[in-house]
Amino acid sequence: MTAVAILAALLALLALGVPIAFTLGMLGLSLLYLADFNLVMVPQALYSSMDSFILVAVPLFLLMSNVLLKCGVGRDLFAAVQSWVGHWPGGLGVATILSCAIFSAISGSSVATAATIGTVAIPEMIERGYNRRFVYGLLAAGGTLGILIPPSIPLIIYGVITEESIGDLFLAGVGPGLALAGIFIVYSMLLARFGRGFTRVPRASATERGVATLRALPSVALAAFILLGIYLGIFTPTEAAGAGFALSLVIVAAMGRLTWARLRQAVTESMNTTVSILLILAGAKLFGKAITLYRIPQDISTFLTTNISEPALFVAVVAGVLLVMGLFLESLSMLLVMVPVLYPALMPMGLDPVWFGIFFVVLIECALITPPVGLNLFVIQAVARARITDVAAGVWPFVLFMLGIAAVLYLVPDLALYLPFRL
Amino acid sequence: DQARAETLRITLQLPMKHHLGQNMRVFKDLVEEKSGGDLTVEIYDSAQLYKDKEVPQAVSSGAIEMGVASLTRFAGTIPAVDLFYVPFTFPTYDSLFKATAKDGPVRGPIDAAILETGARVLWWQAYGSAVMLSKDTPLRTPADMQDLKVRVFGKTLGDFVEAVGGVPTLISGSEQYMAYQRGTVDAGLTGITAVTGRKLWEVMDTVTVANVAAIEFVVLINEDVWQGLSDEHRAIITESAAAAETWINERIQVIEAEAIKETREHANVVELTDADLAAWDGAVEPVRDSYLAATGDLGRQLLDAARDLRP
Amino acid sequence: MRALDQTSHVLGQLAAWLFVAIGLMVSYDVFLRYVFNAPTKWALEISEFLLLWATYLAAASVLRQRQNIRITLLYDKLGATGRRLCDSLALVIIAVFSGVVVAHGIDIVGDSIAQGRRTSTMLQVPKWMTEVAIPVGFGLLLAQALVELGRLWTGTARDRDGAGDGHGRGEGRS
Ligand code: NA
Numbered sequence: 001m002t003a004v005a006i007l008a009a010l011l012a013l014l015a016l017g018v019p020i021a022f023t024l025g026m027l028g029l030s031l032l033y034l035a036d037f038n039l040v041m042v043p044q045a046l047y048s049s050m051d052s053f054i055l056v057a058v059p060l061f062l063l064m065s066n067v068l069l070k071c072g073v074g075r076d077l078f079a080a081v082q083s084w085v086g087h088w089p090g091g092l093g094v095a096t097i098l099s100c101a102i103f104s105a106i107s108g109s110s111v112a113t114a115a116t117i118g119t120v121a122i123p124e125m126i127e128r129g130y131n132r133r134f135v136y137g138l139l140a141a142g143g144t145l146g147i148l149i150p151p152s153i154p155l156i157i158y159g160v161i162t163e164e165s166i167g168d169l170f171l172a173g174v175g176p177g178l179a180l181a182g183i184f185i186v187y188s189m190l191l192a193r194f195g196r197g198f199t200r201v202p203r204a205s206a207t208e209r210g211v212a213t214l215r216a217l218p219s220v221a222l223a224a225f226i227l228l229g230i231y232l233g234i235f236t237p238t239e240a241a242g243a244g245f246a247l248s249l250v251i252v253a254a255m256g257r258l259t260w261a262r263l264r265q266a267v268t269e270s271m272n273t274t275v276s277i278l279l280i281l282a283g284a285k286l287f288g289k290a291i292t293l294y295r296i297p298q299d300i301s302t303f304l305t306t307n308i309s310e311p312a313l314f315v316a317v318v319a320g321v322l323l324v325m326g327l328f329l330e331s332l333s334m335l336l337v338m339v340p341v342l343y344p345a346l347m348p349m350g351l352d353p354v355w356f357g358i359f360f361v362v363l364i365e366c367a368l369i370t371p372p373v374g375l376n377l378f379v380i381q382a383v384a385r386a387r388i389t390d391v392a393a394g395v396w397p398f399v400l401f402m403l404g405i406a407a408v409l410y411l412v413p414d415l416a417l418y419l420p421f422r423l
Numbered sequence: 424d425q426a427r428a429e430t431l432r433i434t435l436q437l438p439m440k441h442h443l444g445q446n447m448r449v450f451k452d453l454v455e456e457k458s459g460g461d462l463t464v465e466i467y468d469s470a471q472l473y474k475d476k477e478v479p480q481a482v483s484s485g486a487i488e489m490g491v492a493s494l495t496r497f498a499g500t501i502p503a504v505d506l507f508y509v510p511f512t513f514p515t516y517d518s519l520f521k522a523t524a525k526d527g528p529v530r531g532p533i534d535a536a537i538l539e540t541g542a543r544v545l546w547w548q549a550y551g552s553a554v555m556l557s558k559d560t561p562l563r564t565p566a567d568m569q570d571l572k573v574r575v576f577g578k579t580l581g582d583f584v585e586a587v588g589g590v591p592t593l594i595s596g597s598e599q600y601m602a603y604q605r606g607t608v609d610a611g612l613t614g615i616t617a618v619t620g621r622k623l624w625e626v627m628d629t630v631t632v633a634n635v636a637a638i639e640f641v642v643l644i645n646e647d648v649w650q651g652l653s654d655e656h657r658a659i660i661t662e663s664a665a666a667a668e669t670w671i672n673e674r675i676q677v678i679e680a681e682a683i684k685e686t687r688e689h690a691n692v693v694e695l696t697d698a699d700l701a702a703w704d705g706a707v708e709p710v711r712d713s714y715l716a717a718t719g720d721l722g723r724q725l726l727d728a729a730r731d732l733r734p
Numbered sequence: 735m736r737a738l739d740q741t742s743h744v745l746g747q748l749a750a751w752l753f754v755a756i757g758l759m760v761s762y763d764v765f766l767r768y769v770f771n772a773p774t775k776w777a778l779e780i781s782e783f784l785l786l787w788a789t790y791l792a793a794a795s796v797l798r799q800r801q802n803i804r805i806t807l808l809y810d811k812l813g814a815t816g817r818r819l820c821d822s823l824a825l826v827i828i829a830v831f832s833g834v835v836v837a838h839g840i841d842i843v844g845d846s847i848a849q850g851r852r853t854s855t856m857l858q859v860p861k862w863m864t865e866v867a868i869p870v871g872f873g874l875l876l877a878q879a880l881v882e883l884g885r886l887w888t889g890t891a892r893d894r895d896g897a898g899d900g901h902g903r904g905e906g907r908s
């Protein structure tokens with residue numbers, strides 16, 4: 001009963017437009033106050049929520065991708081990929097997804113990925129007669145690869161909450177991320193092959209290809225550097241973020257693209273995003289403590305584990321709940337509210353926590369593109385100046401693909417776990 | 424005075440199935456039984472409320488009634504507690520138990536210093552000793568650690584690695600598997616039970632077993648809460664704490680022996696000879712010096728007391 | 735009010751460059767480890783220290799720029815009065831929350847100074863040095879929230895692009 005009242009209050013405050021960080025923080029504070037707990041817990045929670053070297057990766061990955069973005073790397077990347085695959089059937093769709101996948105390896109956020117690639121790819125595809133709704137859906141969904149292919153801010157936060165290794169989580173995201181990208185690519189090609197209006201782009205000449213590829217090479221190299229660096233143990237994820245940021249500065253400076261104005265813009269925007277994300281984290285920490293003292297996560301997880309003995313059923317129920325919550329809740333708060341509730345049930349169910357992190361992120365990807373509340377929908381709406389209803393209508397095939405990948409992940413856990421643990 | 428019904432909430436960073444968690448369960452059952460239900464003990468395990476490093480402050484400030492913290496968390500405020508991380512100070516369990524006995528020459532002054540922070544120590548929990556992990560070559564002598572990047576936890580162990588010519592690198596418990604696997608570090612210090620718990624032998628094939636450091640946890644109760652309890656309840660808690668302490672001291676040697684046995688099935692377990700140990704003991708002289716420099720009179724008193732306990 | 739806006743802005747910019755400083759520090763540390771096999775002892779701790787300071791120092795600036803992440807689906811459909819009421823609710827919540835944080839945050843700082851508490855890490859930094867960031871940051875946030883609330887009801891609120899608020903311009907939100 002208490003749990004239902006808390007959830008109702010949470011949804012009501014969020015719907016009224018109270019910032020997520022303070023919705024969570026104030027609810028936590030009120031719960032502690034009502035049960036007569038010592039409110040010194042409030043600043044303590046705010047302190048300890050920031051006290052982590054892993055979190056340092058959040059501003060650094062944002063700085064890196066913002067520097068590259070402001071200096072036009074997204075355009076180079078799309079141009080290069082397009083010069084190779086643009087002439088295939090549905091080639092611009094293929095180029096879009098490949099660009100999203102590559103950019104995902106230097107960006108930890110789905111919104112940045114969707115915005116960066118969308119700005120260049122959407123006008124190109126619309127011009128070639130691609131179906132609008134398909135284009136919007138493709139970009140909204142392609143952007144979500146940003147949080148599955150490492151680096152990934154939600155995976156960092158998951159690792160901080162559960163104390164799982166960020167490195168393992170990152171490596172576990174690679175397989176499902178590439179699989180999802182592959183599905184999107186095949187879908188684009190089939191749609192173009194059997195649909196109408198997908199005008200092909202002429203094949204690029206060898207010179208065009210060479211020039212475009214050369215321009216995009218530094219950012220691809222940076223992506224490879226980060227992924228391989230983490231994989232080979234050259235550095236920890238936080239260090240990868242720091243080194244990646246420093247290198248991104250070197251790259252754009254060497255290309256003669258770094259101006260004071262661009263740098264300042266990148267730095268200011270990274271700060272705004274970092275602080276708004278970390279404030280949510282701090283609010284969620286307080287909220288989490290309060291509901292733990294009310295024994296809500298414990299009760300829910302006991303309820304789940306005593307009533308559900310079959311892991312498959314457990315996973316299906318969790319997926320259903322997250323899918324519904326994802327319609328209305330912003331993705332980060334969904335992660336922060338639900339992981340502490342579900343985590344204690346993983347061990348009794350025999351589910352690997354790293355695997356569950358990836359499974360959770362796939363459902364966050366759904367949440368990002370399902371109406372009414374989905375950050376990527378809003379981004380595509382803003383970037384393409386499209387009607388939200390058109391964007392929403394375009395995403396549903398991609399939601400099905402994501403749910404499909406979630407099911408495959410359950411049946412074949414090694415899709416995620418092979419890279420970190422079996423190789 | 425009249426005994427009131429009270430709830431004691433305890434924060435614990437380890438899961439209930441860990442021997443520290445089982446130990447808390449022993450305490451809970453005893454307290455609840457002896458008080459006939461007047462005292463209720465709620466255990467919040469697996470760091471669901473507080474991470475280890477937050478526990479001392481959470482208990483001192485009264486944000487929670489009780490908590491379990493690793494002793495080294497007090498090192499910032501009471502540097503002398505790191506005596507247990509000055510390597511090879513307690514070569515046997517016998518000497519360690521004498522040091523951690525209630526009101527003993529080592530534990531007594533530490534408990535008193537902790538009490539001044541607003542938290543009373545109820546009992547000490549032995550977590551296990553630290554061992555050295557390496558790849559291919561065993562760390563038999565101090566020279567073997569020369570130029571190796573070594574995973575450490577805490578400042579004093581960092582000083583130790585530096586004293587023998589290695590490069591200390593702070594890596595959290597959750598990242599250490601990967602750091603070994605990917606070669607971010609060449610060697611590491613960790614609790615023997617972490618070797619089995621995290622299957623570290625999959626990535627580090629050589630384990631040098633020596634009582635490098637003793638990892639100790641303390642169970643704390645907020646002093647105001649303690650003073651607010653009735654005499655009867657205090658007596659119940661004191662008795663239960665003593666029983667829990669006996670339980671864990673008996674248990675820890677068995678747990679360690681089993682952990683070493685299990686490790687032996689997967690990794691090359693190296694045990695040090697007396698000559699090897701003497702070489703290490705000599706090499707850590709600079710660590711003792713910097714310990715004494717950082718801790719003043721209390722450190723001198725504790726180190727002398729510890730020396731007297733050695734076999 | 736102007737002075738407060740200015741303070742928030744300057745501290746926000748300071749925080750933004752502190753994040754840059756953290757990035758350079760972390761990469762310097764990796765560089766030293768690889769080239770000289772001698773990482774710094776301070777980079778890790780100082781970057782954590784700066785992360786906390788930068789985040790809380792910038793909270794007021796983020797509020798002033800309406801950059802907090804929120805859900806504006808319903809808000810966007812409301813009229814002027816409805817929006818003003820929603821904004822007031824949000825600002826009151828922020829102010830009350832910040833007030834509690836400041837009051838208890840000062841207690842913690844005082845306590846840490848009295849006990850000479852230090853972190854149990856390599857550098858053993860006095861804890862109040864980080865803890866004080868919380869009352870400072872939230873004190874500023876409290877003041878900023880009250881000023882914004884005043885502006886809301888005296889008609890001096892700056893023109894706000896409501897639709898853009900919740901979703902930003904697509905920069906790096908999760
Ligand atoms: Na990514």
Ligand code: NA
Pocket residue numbers: 326327328329366367368369370371372373374
């Ligand atoms: Na959604």
